[in-house]
Amino acid sequence: MATHHSRSAARLMMAPAVVLLLGWMLVPLTMTLYFSFKKYLPLRGGDLGWVGFDNYVRFVSSSAFWPSVLTTLTLVGGVLLITVVLGVVLAILLNQPMWGQGMVRILVIAPFFVMPTVSALVWKNMFMDPNYGLLAHLWEFFGAQPVEWLSQASLPSIVMIVSWQWLPFATLILLTAIQSLDSEQLEAAEMDGAPAHKRFAFITLPHLGRAITVVILIQTIFLLSIFAEIFVTTGGAFGTKTLTYLIFQRVLESQNVGLGSAGGVYAIILANIIAIFLMRIVGKNLAK
């Protein structure tokens, strides 16, 4: 069908996108690798020569490394868990017959459009502030001691903020998927006497499998690089330093590019492990 001519034309049309992305991937990556083997302090002498694997060893043996990996995984895992579970519940709720469904959808999706710096600042000041925040007022109303959210429960607070941002996305995707579920199948099961939880476990949930995969994939891509939410709330203090944030501090705050680059390589490795894992599932799930 496709002639030789159109095939080479097609390759030509694809070329700019592929070349640009290849460059975007390889050039900075090569530079990061290069710096990671050097002692490089831009403000204190610049390039101080090759140091082999020194930076790699130092980065891993720093006391902040493993906690930061753990924080990253907790953040990503926590947000995924909350958004997927609540997303399924909300999607089922929104799929029920009701008045004003379109309006409710609009309310639910709104947080997705709020820029991360805004949502982090609004939550930090107007909700989680221990003196003037609304949550403090709420706690006082019930006679409880207001919580200093971002220092006493910092990581859960950030998980909460990020979940609020991503719940709309999960809900909307899952709602779309649920709407394509054949309702006759559910009704037939109901008439056969299948209780609600069994109908959910054997019909609804399997039907949502693909949508859940997509939600996990896309959210993971964005969650691994969470930055602004930490930057404006805790600045990495109180156990909220993710791997991303730790590297940011090494490179920009302490201006140790060699060490930060080694950290960057670790972050890339971590991301790749997760990526390979996800791509397998998604590739399988998306192949029709």
Next chain:
Amino acid sequence: MARAVTQQRKIINTTLAWGVGLLIFFPILWTILTSFKTEAQAIADPPIFLGFDWTLENYAAVMERSNYSRFLWNSIIIAGGSTLLGILIAVPAAWSMAFVPSKRTKDILLWMLSTKMLPAVGVLYPIYLICIQFGILDSKIALVIILMLINLPIIVWMLYTYFKEIPGEILEAARMDGASLKEEVLYVLTPMAIPGIASTVLLNVILAWNEAFWTLNLTAAKAAPLTAFIASYSSPEGLFYAKLSAASTMAIAPILILGWFSQKQLVSGLTFGAVK
């Protein structure tokens, strides 16, 4: 037995759904309300919900003090520019993948998506250096290019998904009628692809508008968009809730409205066609 939904059940559903919806929306509503309060009322104890003296003074103060319009302008240029550039590069790529697929098409698409997994922070310093080298640090052009590159995989995927739904027979018919490649793209494909391209543009504008890693790290005074403008409020000085709210409202309003109008298309686009 046709299962009639009882009126009672519908009332319960409606109440529950609206309750949850309002709860999720509440932080935004609260921000908008607070932006019309005076600073003293904004931190009143107990909090005032509606019975306050509505005022526009915070908006005036924000406009005056922080040169809001320049940040807004930067956001518009960066989000708009990166989207436009991305579309120009992605449309031909997605077109060829959708209509002249090869064995490698799926691999290329997955590879493209995998570049999104590359942690930005891992390459922050190299990008920083490259920007200095070309003299484009703290410039809009640098951010236009970078945001275009980080969103390119998503644009290609989305367009690919939409293009694939255009029946190939129509293109073949046009070819049989002697349409050249150029005519085929211009007169047959483009009109059919416009809706898909439009929602891709929308999503990309939203993503670029809200992007907050590169915009925070590569800009200072000159090219800083609204994300950086808002971040400058993270160290509070004196009474500032109402002004923070006004600034926040101004930063999110354009995108919120844009998003609401396009929510349906966004869903199908964002799942890369995997969920219908």
